[in-house]
Amino acid sequence: MKKVAFALGLLSAIASTSTPSAQDLPKVSIVVFGAPSLGAFLPPVIKAQKLDEKNGISIKFEERTPDAYTAQFNSGEFQVGGSAALLTVGLADVRGVKVTYLFNLFDFWGAVVTSRPDIKSLKDVEGKDLAAAKGTTNYVMFDWFARQLGVDTAKLSVVNTATPGLVGYALADRATAVQLWEPAYTTLHAKKPGIRTLDLNIPESWKKVSGSTSIPYLGVAAHVSWAEKNKELIPKLYAAYRQAAEWVAANPDEAAKLIAGKGTDDDRKAISELIRANDRLGMNVRTAAEVSKEINAVYAAGKSIAFLPSDPAASTIYQGAMK
Incomplete structure (x- = not known):
């Protein structure tokens, strides 16, 4: 009996050391827009499905208004932004804030x-x-x-x-x-x-x-200094978002309950239909490197209306490994 108890205790100890708890995982704090917004679309799915922990990180999402988001991300108060509108990333760069667009989540529609x-x-x-x-x-x-x-x-x-x-x-x-x-x-x-x-x-x-139908619009960005120090975390972050998008596409009704948790049944039905169609939602999770041509076209559009005073640096399009 003592041998059985010892064996069970040993197995329990091995399990506890081989499976780190959320508290032991590397932590990433990400600022996002509050709902309803595209930046707030995937975070509740990531947390509910524990996709961050399954990929070896612990994400804390912090909601802000658009103006507060821009100020707090650009100042470096938050090193990672999950409502990273591409032109805002480009503008931050030309103003001297060294940031990089890690990956795209949604194409533009308005x-x-x-x-x-x-x-x-x-x-x-x-x-x-x-x-x-x-x-x-x-x-x-x-x-x-x-x-x-x-x-x-x-x-x-x-x-x-x-x-x-x-x-x-x-x-x-x-x-x-x-x-x-x-x-x-x-x-x-x-x-x-x-x-x-x-x-x-x-x-x-x-x-x-x-010449393209894809318009990279909103994704996840980080300060270049953070990206350089945390190269091993970026593929984990990308995997969590990519898996969340895949789960949303495969489970629109369940996803709508998480995304519009405080809404009505009609709200949730509308969100599930939006996910099924995806023409207006534009969910398109791609690495920045994969859509670099389209990103440069968005920069050109921003420059043509004087939103961007000059071309953003090539470093705003993240080229690091995602696997």
């Missing part, structure tokens, strides 16, 4: 919606108020696409608000139009199905200038 019957096209919004999160890259990309349609964006009276407030503006019809993206767009349509979407001609305009 929309302008209105409830006003007299607004037939985006051109009709000139001289009127547009609610938008002006501090986001989604707005900057919208600016570029609007100009391709001949819209004078300087004539838009932008009412700046945080990302979560955009749905509220649209529901209450507090502005002539609202510029927003997923998953807020789907959440809005679940609550107000009759709202109209103004065409931005995104696929045609982008293919005309880049």
Whole structure:
């Protein structure tokens, strides 16, 4: 009996030493936008499925508004950002903040919606108020696409608000139009199905200038100094996000419960349908190196509207090993 107890104790000791607890794993603190946002889309899945721990790291996600996110990431308060809009990464670099885009999570998609019957096209919004999160890259990309349609964006009276407030503006019809993206767009349509979407001609305009249909938009970025010191953690981080995206695509209904945990049944149904279609969601987990051509096309777009004063350094596109 003593031998059996000793053997069981030995096995328990071996198991405890061979399987590190979450407290023993390398820790990564990642700042992200609050929900509803693309940056907040995969974190609840990663944590619920323990994909960080399964890949040998422990991630702590910290939510911030877009403006606070940019300030705290660029200052180095957070070394890793999970709502890393590509043009924001490029702008940080040309301003002297050495950061690098590790991998892409979502391609760009944005929309302008209105409830006003007299607004037939985006051109009709000139001289009127547009609610938008002006501090986001989604707005900057919208600016570029609007100009391709001949819209004078300087004539838009932008009412700046945080990302979560955009749905509220649209529901209450507090502005002539609202510029927003997923998953807020789907959440809005679940609550107000009759709202109209103004065409931005995104696929045609982008293919005309880049020759590609992929528009790298939002992913995970890090300060170059952090990336150089933590090369062994980056493939683990990438694997956790990639596996989360794969699980979401394979389990849209279960994923919607995690992503829209505080929402209604209609909200969750809308999110699951969004995942199944993926045309507006644009979930596309790729390493930065794999989409370097498209990243440079996004930089060129940002430079053409004077958002980027110069070309970002090649180091903003991470080239390190991901396996």
